[in-house]
Amino acid sequence: MTDSEVMLRRQAQWQKDRCSLSWPEKIRMAERVRGSAERLRDRSNRARPQTLSLSGSAPTAIRRRER
Amino acid sequence: MKELARLLNEMQQAGVVRTYALFGATAQMRYTEPVATLDADVLVAVASEDRLDPLREIYDFCAARGYRAEGEAIQVGAWPAQFIPAFNPLTVEAMEEAVPADFDGVPLRVVRADHLAVIALSVGRAKDWARILALLESDSVSRKAIAELAARHGLADAWQWFQSRFLND
Numbered sequence: 001m002t003d004s005e006v007m008l009r010r011q012a013q014w015q016k017d018r019c020s021l022s023w024p025e026k027i028r029m030a031e032r033v034r035g036s037a038e039r040l041r042d043r044s045n046r047a048r049p050q051t052l053s054l055s056g057s058a059p060t061a062i063r064r065r066e067r
Numbered sequence: 068m069k070e071l072a073r074l075l076n077e078m079q080q081a082g083v084v085r086t087y088a089l090f091g092a093t094a095q096m097r098y099t100e101p102v103a104t105l106d107a108d109v110l111v112a113v114a115s116e117d118r119l120d121p122l123r124e125i126y127d128f129c130a131a132r133g134y135r136a137e138g139e140a141i142q143v144g145a146w147p148a149q150f151i152p153a154f155n156p157l158t159v160e161a162m163e164e165a166v167p168a169d170f171d172g173v174p175l176r177v178v179r180a181d182h183l184a185v186i187a188l189s190v191g192r193a194k195d196w197a198r199i200l201a202l203l204e205s206d207s208v209s210r211k212a213i214a215e216l217a218a219r220h221g222l223a224d225a226w227q228w229f230q231s232r233f234l235n236d
Contacts, residue, residue, distance in 0.1 A: 015100055016100065018100040018101060019099060019100045019205050021101075023096060023097045023168065023170065024068070024069075024170055024171050026096040026097075026100070026101040027068045027093060027096060027101075027170075029101040030092075030093070030096060030101050030102065030103060030104055031068075031145050031146075033101070033103050034103065034104065034105060037103065
């Protein structure tokens with residue numbers, strides 16, 4: 001078995017082991033994941049206008065709407 | 068979730084809902100490994116089903132306790148809760164036959180694994196197929212139980228299709 005296969009097998013086992021956690025613990029885990037996802041989304045939303053401004057002009061769709 | 072459990076029990080005691088049951092991903096996690104989800108889905112039997120806005124009393128009850136609506140959901144503690152009136156015989160049965168669970172000492176009604184699987188079968192998005200597979204893999208439901216429940220709710224063909232696509236070798 002290659003190292004990658006061993007790693008994949010270990011990861012699968014780790015995921016399966018999480019089934020045996022208590023339901024409240026699994027819910028709290030999901031809350032943490034959701035919190036992280038929201039923070040990432042907020043960050044990318046904040047970053048997007050900066051990226052647009054670097055292009056020097058508004059994207060086509062916005063220019064059309066402004067006309 | 069504990070806060071949502073308390074609120075749901077209060078709602079039932081006050082007669083705002085006749086009964087309720089948690090379903091969707093938060094219910095699934097009772098049986099499988101944790102999954103990512105944005106909100107908590109709750110099936111409800113409202114007291115006044117014939118109204119044009121059957122959820123009005125729920126929203127009013129929540130607002131009176133300081134829980135505000137955000138889009139389609141009501142923010143309760145960490146969870147945006149979506150209230151969905153049971154809308155067909157399958158969801159009514161799932162809600163009525165939900166099992167009492169315990170969330171950190173607070174009772175909370177949760178849809179059974181077989182009902183979760185068959186509701187997922189009836190909805191049929193990619194994440195619903197994944198839910199059925201996760202429930203089967205965790206041994207919280209058998210193929211036989213899903214087949215029987217699906218047949219009873221006119222979903223035998225859907226189950227056949229699912230089996231041929233995802234389960235048959």
